[in-house]
Amino acid sequence: MRCALALGLTLCALAWSATALERTEAREDCSAHDPLRQPFFGDTHVHTGFSFDAWGQGTLPGPDEAYRFAKGEPIGLPPWSDGRPGDSVALRRPLDWAIVTDHSDLLGETRICQTPGAPGYGSIVCRVVRHFPGLGYVLVNGHVYASESPRRYSFCGEGGRQCLEAARGPWRETRRAAEAHYDRSAACRFTTFVGYEWTGMPGGRNLHRNVVFRNEVAQEAPTTYIETPTPEGLWQALERECLAGAPRCDVLAIPHNSNVSGGLMFAAARSGGAPLDEGTARTRARLERLVEITQHKGDSECGVGAGDELCSYETLPFEIMSEMATPRAWGEPIPEGSYVRDALVDGLALGEKLGVNPFRFGLIGSTDTHLATPGMVDEDRHIGHAAGLVNARHGIPPFPDAPFFNPGGLAVLWAEENSRDALFEAMHRREAYGTSGPRIRVRFFGGFELPQDLCGAPDFAARGYAAGVPMGGVLRAPATASPLRFAVWALRDPDRGDAPSTPLQRIQIVKGWLEDGETRVRVLDVAGRADPTAGVDLATCRPHGPGADQLCAVWEDPEHDPTRPAVYYARVVENPSCRWSQYVCNRHGVDCTAAGGTPAVLEPCCDPELARTIQERAWTSPIWVDPR
Amino acid sequence: MRRWLFALLLLTAPWPLLLLGDGPAPPLRSLWLALAATAVVATEGASVTVRLILGVLWGQTLLAFGVCWVVAWGLSRGVSGLAVTTRRRLVIGLVLLVLGVASALPIYHTPMGNRPRSNLWQALS
Numbered sequence: 001m002r003c004a005l006a007l008g009l010t011l012c013a014l015a016w017s018a019t020a021l022e023r024t025e026a027r028e029d030c031s032a033h034d035p036l037r038q039p040f041f042g043d044t045h046v047h048t049g050f051s052f053d054a055w056g057q058g059t060l061p062g063p064d065e066a067y068r069f070a071k072g073e074p075i076g077l078p079p080w081s082d083g084r085p086g087d088s089v090a091l092r093r094p095l096d097w098a099i100v101t102d103h104s105d106l107l108g109e110t111r112i113c114q115t116p117g118a119p120g121y122g123s124i125v126c127r128v129v130r131h132f133p134g135l136g137y138v139l140v141n142g143h144v145y146a147s148e149s150p151r152r153y154s155f156c157g158e159g160g161r162q163c164l165e166a167a168r169g170p171w172r173e174t175r176r177a178a179e180a181h182y183d184r185s186a187a188c189r190f191t192t193f194v195g196y197e198w199t200g201m202p203g204g205r206n207l208h209r210n211v212v213f214r215n216e217v218a219q220e221a222p223t224t225y226i227e228t229p230t231p232e233g234l235w236q237a238l239e240r241e242c243l244a245g246a247p248r249c250d251v252l253a254i255p256h257n258s259n260v261s262g263g264l265m266f267a268a269a270r271s272g273g274a275p276l277d278e279g280t281a282r283t284r285a286r287l288e289r290l291v292e293i294t295q296h297k298g299d300s301e302c303g304v305g306a307g308d309e310l311c312s313y314e315t316l317p318f319e320i321m322s323e324m325a326t327p328r329a330w331g332e333p334i335p336e337g338s339y340v341r342d343a344l345v346d347g348l349a350l351g352e353k354l355g356v357n358p359f360r361f362g363l364i365g366s367t368d369t370h371l372a373t374p375g376m377v378d379e380d381r382h383i384g385h386a387a388g389l390v391n392a393r394h395g396i397p398p399f400p401d402a403p404f405f406n407p408g409g410l411a412v413l414w415a416e417e418n419s420r421d422a423l424f425e426a427m428h429r430r431e432a433y434g435t436s437g438p439r440i441r442v443r444f445f446g447g448f449e450l451p452q453d454l455c456g457a458p459d460f461a462a463r464g465y466a467a468g469v470p471m472g473g474v475l476r477a478p479a480t481a482s483p484l485r486f487a488v489w490a491l492r493d494p495d496r497g498d499a500p501s502t503p504l505q506r507i508q509i510v511k512g513w514l515e516d517g518e519t520r521v522r523v524l525d526v527a528g529r530a531d532p533t534a535g536v537d538l539a540t541c542r543p544h545g546p547g548a549d550q551l552c553a554v555w556e557d558p559e560h561d562p563t564r565p566a567v568y569y570a571r572v573v574e575n576p577s578c579r580w581s582q583y584v585c586n587r588h589g590v591d592c593t594a595a596g597g598t599p600a601v602l603e604p605c606c607d608p609e610l611a612r613t614i615q616e617r618a619w620t621s622p623i624w625v626d627p628r
Numbered sequence: 629m630r631r632w633l634f635a636l637l638l639l640t641a642p643w644p645l646l647l648l649g650d651g652p653a654p655p656l657r658s659l660w661l662a663l664a665a666t667a668v669v670a671t672e673g674a675s676v677t678v679r680l681i682l683g684v685l686w687g688q689t690l691l692a693f694g695v696c697w698v699v700a701w702g703l704s705r706g707v708s709g710l711a712v713t714t715r716r717r718l719v720i721g722l723v724l725l726v727l728g729v730a731s732a733l734p735i736y737h738t739p740m741g742n743r744p745r746s747n748l749w750q751a752l753s
Contacts, residue, residue, distance in 0.1 A: 124671050128664045135661055139668055142677035153672050204677075322677070 025215040030188035030417035036461045037414040042097035043374035045366035050170045052106035054370035056137035057386040058393030063100040063177035066372040070098040079395045097191035098374040101210045104196045104222035108163030120155030145201040150226045188418040196222040204322025205262040214250035214424040230271035235283045256292035259300040262320040266343035281358035291361040293434045296368040296385045296408040302341040314406045345512035345519040348565040362430025362472045362621035365409020377437035382407045382580035403604040409436045430472025435618040438493035444471040444570045446623035448482035455552035472621040477562035477628040484560040489552040490572040502574040503547020513566040527553035534575045541578035562628045569622035576613040634700035640730040643692045655692035662689045
């Protein structure tokens with residue numbers, strides 16, 4: 001009887017998932033196709049020498065080199081001399097997929113300033129950029145990104161036409177590289193997507209979005225902040241030029257760095273201050289299915305002071321992007337309102353008010369590398385990101401990054417196969433999670449009929465799909481009283497090549513809900529525990545103490561009220577390990593007590609406020625429960 | 629004499645750029661940067677941020693020039709008791725020595741530039 005039931009559930013799950021994948025492109029079927037889905041590790045946020053700020057800091061490789069790097073080949077690093085790199089680096093483990101997302105703004109200007117003979121090559125701006133790249137970097141960024149009313153330089157001609165025309169070249173090359181490195185064979189080794197970054201930053205507040213197209217059909221030209229300075233304008237352009245304007249075109253926008261948006265990213269208002277309306281909320285919910293919860297420029301889950309000790313992970317000491325050069329003291333509380341967790345809970349209230357929740361985001365991590373190095377997330381090999389404060393033009397410095405930045409994370413998609421359609425659909429249904437770097441495997445199901453004995457069951461996934469929804473899904477409370485259960489399973493990063501991974505410490509479930517019109521949050525440990533004897537030797541960075549290779553729990557929410565909306569996501573936490581800065585300080589043998597002091601470039605090593613250890617983690621996309 | 633020393637200091641003193649750079653570099657390079665930024669602003673206009681950057685560049689430049697002037701004045705006062713010929717020989721010798729060292733050795737950074745370290749002429753080019 002039980003076997004028959006299990007078989008039935010499996011068949012039901014298979015049938016359900018088999019109908020989910022829709023092909024929109026010509027390609028061979030993948031030989032490794034699993035209807036119960038596999039985790040594919042990737043990076044949605046990669047800048048190359050096509051981005052003005054990357055080129056301005058000495059990055060020369062383009063999209064081709066970035067994709068080769070993601071597939072496991074080495075890439076050249078600054079300093080570059082006559083086209084030859086001063087150094088090189090390769091990933092320990094290749095990625096399954098990646099998206100080059102160069103800034104759409106300044107794409108043409110960058111190309112013009114790089115190309116002798118191009119109209120505008122001899123302009124004063126291009127001369128300054130080439131001769132004094134650091135000065136050009138701050139002037140151009142100040143002119144475009146830190147301005148309330150960004151505009152093109154005069155060498156772009158009337159209406160910016162020359163620069164918009166020049167941008168077509170790199171955009172074509174970006175699309176060509178995505179096609180060239182996409183494996184359309186049955187091996188399905190590597191997937192790419194056409195993408196770009198819309199770099200909106202009104203008044204220095206970060207509203208950036210990465211735009212990702214489902215297949216090779218994309219906009220004729222990427223939307224720019226200069227011409228389209230609001231997120232609403234971006235969404236309209238995507239709807240007009242892709243969803244409604246081109247057959248087979250599908251697209252998503254992924255916001256990032258809400259942590260430096262000064263509260264703007266998740267404001268319950270439209271650009272200009274008008275209250276959020278149902279139409280705008282619906283458009284946002286349609287296009288923005290994922291959000292970057294972690295990356296090089298900090299963690300956006302929750303801020304210090306959110307009543308959760310794990311929220312102090314990689315938070316930044318400034319609240320808007322343009323304050324990057326003048327950070328506050330470590331540990332100073334940052335005002336709330338810019339964090340994903342707040343948005344997830346605020347979205348419940350907006351959903352009640354507007355009839356649609358604009359903040360129904362799945363969670364991913366990515367790098368935001370400006371060295372064209374997707375997936376370069378190892379703490380022990382951090383090379384910085386050439387983005388902002390530490391100039392890599394003359395080589396990767398001994399202390400390779402601003403002390404408050406980090407290597408960034410990865411995006412993981414549960415998909416049937418490694419193809420564009422399968423991965424894009426995973427993004428669309430939010431069956432995705434983010435990690436701070438380690439390749440932790442996590443599955444998360446929720447349902448009113450989930451069995452209690454899922455942990456250890458060989459058909460965990462089949463039964464999870466059959467009796468509930470996976471991460472990113474939405475449940476509706478049933479008419480009859482039923483227990484709301486969540487099943488979460490996590491597997492330690494199984495292999496890091498030449499370096500050992502860190503054991504898991506615990507799994508937590510973060511619950512947000514509405515109560516009497518107020519938003520509430522609770523964080524609960526559901527598997528494993530924080531053992532104070534588990535830690536890391538700071539001198540060697542070797543972890544010690546107890547930890548788990550695998551954790552699993554089926555947790556029932558005894559306080560679930562079927563008349564109120566709620567949101568749940570899981571957080572998987574590793575035991576403490578060395579932060580990247582500790583590896584750097586160890587490598588250089590820094591002794592802060594030594595007579596004669598520490599070299600100036602390594603002074604951050606002796607900052608008592610600098611975290612020595614971190615707890616790497618994974619965040620699943622949430623499961624929402626709509627009221628009865 | 630003071631003018632010669634002032635010119636020498638502007639040309640060769642390894643002045644640390646306090647903001648927007650990673651000195652030391654000759655104060656004259658600071659002037660180049662300020663002039664380059666001014667040329668961009670004159671052609672293209674300036675946002676609040678760019679005006680701020682321009683202010684920092686000119687502030688640093690004027691500060692460096694002021695300090696060089698005070699140092700040149702102090703040095704010229706220090707040698708004012710010497711005979712004119714001795715003074716002249718001393719200053720010419722100093723100028724030649726400093727110019728020689730600054731030209732031969734990469735003692736400068738080139739803030740906001742293409743090279744990590746430079747000698748005098750590279751720093752000013």
